[in-house]
Amino acid sequence: MPHPRSVMARPSIWIALILVLLGLAATVAFITSRQSAGRVLILASPLDDQGKDVGSGMEVLLSDCLEVLSGATVTHAARLPSPADLDRVPPDTRLLRFSGRRSGDQLAMTLEWNTVDRVRAGKPWALDALAPQEPQRAMRHIVQHWPLPLRFRQLDALIPASSPNFWLLLEGLSIRDDPSAAAHLEASQRFVEAEPRCATGWTVLGDHLYRSLWVDPRQAGIGLGSRTHHAFQKAVELVPGHPRATFLWSMMLTDTGNQSMALQALRDAVRLRTDLPDLYLGIAYASRTSGLLEVARRALARRARLLGPLASPSAWFAETTYLYLGDLEAFGQELAKTGSLRQDASILFYRGYFALLQGQDKPALGFMRAGSDPGAIPTHFRDLCRVYLAYLEGRSSDGLIELREMDEIRGKLHIPDGEWTFKEAEAYAILGDADRGVDCATRAFVQGFSCAAWYETSPFLARVRTHPRWPTLRRNIRERQAVLEGSFPVSAFEP
Numbered sequence: 001m002p003h004p005r006s007v008m009a010r011p012s013i014w015i016a017l018i019l020v021l022l023g024l025a026a027t028v029a030f031i032t033s034r035q036s037a038g039r040v041l042i043l044a045s046p047l048d049d050q051g052k053d054v055g056s057g058m059e060v061l062l063s064d065c066l067e068v069l070s071g072a073t074v075t076h077a078a079r080l081p082s083p084a085d086l087d088r089v090p091p092d093t094r095l096l097r098f099s100g101r102r103s104g105d106q107l108a109m110t111l112e113w114n115t116v117d118r119v120r121a122g123k124p125w126a127l128d129a130l131a132p133q134e135p136q137r138a139m140r141h142i143v144q145h146w147p148l149p150l151r152f153r154q155l156d157a158l159i160p161a162s163s164p165n166f167w168l169l170l171e172g173l174s175i176r177d178d179p180s181a182a183a184h185l186e187a188s189q190r191f192v193e194a195e196p197r198c199a200t201g202w203t204v205l206g207d208h209l210y211r212s213l214w215v216d217p218r219q220a221g222i223g224l225g226s227r228t229h230h231a232f233q234k235a236v237e238l239v240p241g242h243p244r245a246t247f248l249w250s251m252m253l254t255d256t257g258n259q260s261m262a263l264q265a266l267r268d269a270v271r272l273r274t275d276l277p278d279l280y281l282g283i284a285y286a287s288r289t290s291g292l293l294e295v296a297r298r299a300l301a302r303r304a305r306l307l308g309p310l311a312s313p314s315a316w317f318a319e320t321t322y323l324y325l326g327d328l329e330a331f332g333q334e335l336a337k338t339g340s341l342r343q344d345a346s347i348l349f350y351r352g353y354f355a356l357l358q359g360q361d362k363p364a365l366g367f368m369r370a371g372s373d374p375g376a377i378p379t380h381f382r383d384l385c386r387v388y389l390a391y392l393e394g395r396s397s398d399g400l401i402e403l404r405e406m407d408e409i410r411g412k413l414h415i416p417d418g419e420w421t422f423k424e425a426e427a428y429a430i431l432g433d434a435d436r437g438v439d440c441a442t443r444a445f446v447q448g449f450s451c452a453a454w455y456e457t458s459p460f461l462a463r464v465r466t467h468p469r470w471p472t473l474r475r476n477i478r479e480r481q482a483v484l485e486g487s488f489p490v491s492a493f494e495p
Contacts, residue, residue, distance in 0.1 A: 257448025418449030
């Protein structure tokens with residue numbers, strides 16, 4: 001009788017054991033990737049590029065790297081918070097500030113790290129000084145030595161291969177306004193042609209294309225929308241779930257009436273990167289315009305928890321989710337916070353709009369007059385302020401002339417923004433033109449705005465709701481919203 005083989009000598013047992021171990025390793029890796037990497041607060045810092053300060057560009061690049069490679073929740077501040085503010089921040093929050101300069105095409109940089117509890121205790125900052133060297137080498141050093149675990153090794157997809165192109169990238173990342181982005185568009189296009197594997201470069205191009213769509217509708221080139229879509233798509237292909245690219249892409253998709261695609265991209269990204277505030281801001285925007293108000297409300301709550309006590313309102317738009325929910329108190333609080341940071345035409349419009357909702361015509365008049373200033377930006381909100389100003393001053397015929405001119409120009413825009421078109425519908429309605437109001441409301445629906453709650457309750461749209469075409473429009477809005485609710489339940493975006 002032959003001696004029985006050892007159980008461990010059987011190949012099938014070894015294969016099964018290996019598969020179990022691989023499964024356990026994958027499970028541990030997945031659980032680890034879902035755990036928070038912690039918070040990083042980046043302080044605005046200088047970086048001299050031959051007389052130009054590109055510190056804001058480096059801040060964005062570092063933020064991208066921290067979010068993508070470590071999954072950190074990154075926030076920003078102009079300066080070190082006051083002792084009283086630091087007392088409200090989680091003590092393990094890491095603080096980062098830097099300074100640096102360009103030397104030829106090389107980067108010389110000093111980074112300083114600390115934590116909130118160490119700063120409060122008066123302990124020194126940890127300093128990492130880099131002598132002038134190739135930017136790619138410097139960035140690898142920074143990533144390898146920062147006090148955070150690395151979850152993904154995708155740095156090469158975030159920085160350019162060429163040293164001169166590194167400085168071109170920082171210049172593009174430093175741009176903050178729409179006209180400058182449009183002026184830089186050709187340079188952004190040349191960059192991606194030279195660095196096609198750099199997801200950050202594609203994100204910059206997408207950002208500049210997206211912003212240029214708003215500068216002058218009459219000069220928006222043919223195919224500009226599809227080029228914008230392609231740029232963000234390339235960035236996300238190179239770095240799946242790229243937070244900033246996904247956020248901006250979702251904004252562009254929402255503005256062009258593709259909320260379903262926007263929500264799909266955001267859902268995929270948030271499953272991979274659960275602790276990134278901008279993704280939840282994107283979810284809120286796409287959801288509120290789709291009528292998924294509970295999804296939007298929870299996304300905003302999640303964003304607020306991630307940002308913590310020093311959270312600031314979005315720099316992109318006024319948060320109308322609370323308005324559509326009927327929570328005027330929360331909407332007013334959000335406007336007040338945003339207004340304390342900036343007083344551009346969009347915020348002045350919404351403050352006047354909010355005053356009108358409360359029956360306060362005199363304050364509304366003041367806000368609309370301020371927003372109508374010739375130098376006010378964004379220009380489309382300035383023009384809408386002028387329409388409401390005419391209404392409040394009893395010049396409805398003048399308001400209709402202004403509104404029709406604006407509507408004609410906006411109709412040629414390659415990024416229509418259904419939520420904006422809805423505001424035009426409201427303006428037509430309060431000025432007494434119900435026919436144009438229902439035309440505009442229908443166009444807003446076609447352009448993707450399908451928040452049934454606000455169509456049905458906005459006091460400014462009252463005349464439209466008495467129009468013979470209203471029942472059909474209302475039915476269509478509710479049907480689309482129901483489809484989206486089925487495709488994107490609240491659970492789809494829960495971490």
